[in-house]
Amino acid sequence: MTTRPLRRHVTPLRWQEVDVLAYKEEGGAPFRAVSRQVLFDDAALACQLRYFEVGPGGHTTLERHEHAHAVVIQHGAGRCLVGAAVYRVQPYDLVHIPPRTWHQFRADDGQPLGFLCMVNAQRDRPQLPDAADLARLRAEPGVAAFLDGETPS
Amino acid sequence: MTTRPLRRHVTPLRWQEVDVLAYKEEGGAPFRAVSRQVLFDDAALACQLRYFEVGPGGHTTLERHEHAHAVVIQHGAGRCLVGAAVYRVQPYDLVHIPPRTWHQFRADDGQPLGFLCMVNAQRDRPQLPDAADLARLRAEPGVAAFLDGETPS
Numbered sequence: 001m002t003t004r005p006l007r008r009h010v011t012p013l014r015w016q017e018v019d020v021l022a023y024k025e026e027g028g029a030p031f032r033a034v035s036r037q038v039l040f041d042d043a044a045l046a047c048q049l050r051y052f053e054v055g056p057g058g059h060t061t062l063e064r065h066e067h068a069h070a071v072v073i074q075h076g077a078g079r080c081l082v083g084a085a086v087y088r089v090q091p092y093d094l095v096h097i098p099p100r101t102w103h104q105f106r107a108d109d110g111q112p113l114g115f116l117c118m119v120n121a122q123r124d125r126p127q128l129p130d131a132a133d134l135a136r137l138r139a140e141p142g143v144a145a146f147l148d149g150e151t152p153s
Numbered sequence: 154m155t156t157r158p159l160r161r162h163v164t165p166l167r168w169q170e171v172d173v174l175a176y177k178e179e180g181g182a183p184f185r186a187v188s189r190q191v192l193f194d195d196a197a198l199a200c201q202l203r204y205f206e207v208g209p210g211g212h213t214t215l216e217r218h219e220h221a222h223a224v225v226i227q228h229g230a231g232r233c234l235v236g237a238a239v240y241r242v243q244p245y246d247l248v249h250i251p252p253r254t255w256h257q258f259r260a261d262d263g264q265p266l267g268f269l270c271m272v273n274a275q276r277d278r279p280q281l282p283d284a285a286d287l288a289r290l291r292a293e294p295g296v297a298a299f300l301d302g303e304t305p306s
Binding site for chain 1: 157238248251273
């Protein structure tokens with residue numbers, strides 16, 4: 001695919017010639033109310049840049065993998081889990097997901113949460129937590145509350 | 154350098170633990186009123202993500218190289234040259250600079266122009282135009298006006 005030099009931002013966080021896609025295939029990993037837009041996917045670039053939007057109350061998949069993520073929040077607010085810690089995020093905050101680190105984004109602030117995510121074009125498939133992984137994550141009360149979708153106080 | 158999971162956006166387009174750097178070494182390629190912030194530079198990521206801000210009336214270097222750029226405008230307005238065409242840009246517009254393509258960003262709209270730029274971590278050095286290159290570029294009146302810093306009508 002040839003990318004045109006300019007693709008305009010047309011309606012909030014939607015662009016010319018950029019399709020709004022399902023976040024993942026249905027029936028696989030658990031997620032809720034997430035869309036995906038691939039902004040840049042070019043053979044000359046070693047990374048892709050995607051825009052994800054999580055609707056109010058929604059969340060991305062809790063997963064980990066060998067590849068890293070570089071995230072720039074663009075819209076709305078929410079929280080994210082990185083490893084064993086939960087962080088509130090708002091526009092322009094920078095989130096770094098290192099390799100082999102459990103992570104999840106939640107739009108748990110009554111508004112959507114939209115973010116850019118840079119990722120290596122060549123990457124491994126995500127791994128989902130098993131029961132033992134979940135038990136270890138939930139040992140931290142703040143993480144358990146996050147995973148249960150409890151609205152932060 | 155270890156990147157912390159969360160680095161907050163503190164003042165407009167400035168971040169915790171992110172230095173505001175000179176755009177390039179002084180005395181080399183021509184530019185004006187540009188700052189550079191490296192938001193993500195991680196061994197596990199094949200690209201870097203930088204934030205550039207061009208002050209009102211300023212411009213980046215007119216250059217080309219083998220590597221590509223993926224740009225997301227974040228702040229202000231201005232114009233950019235990509236190849237032989239000039240484009241007005243505003244927040245969230247997407248600009249793709251293909252390999253071997255002359256390009257320049259100008260904050261020529263009386264306001265700053267700030268943008269994210271994704272680029273391969275491993276990349277060649279930029280090439281500056283010689284007199285023949287400039288003559289070819291300036292053959293297009295709109296490009297000549299852009300390079301002369303003329304405010305668009």
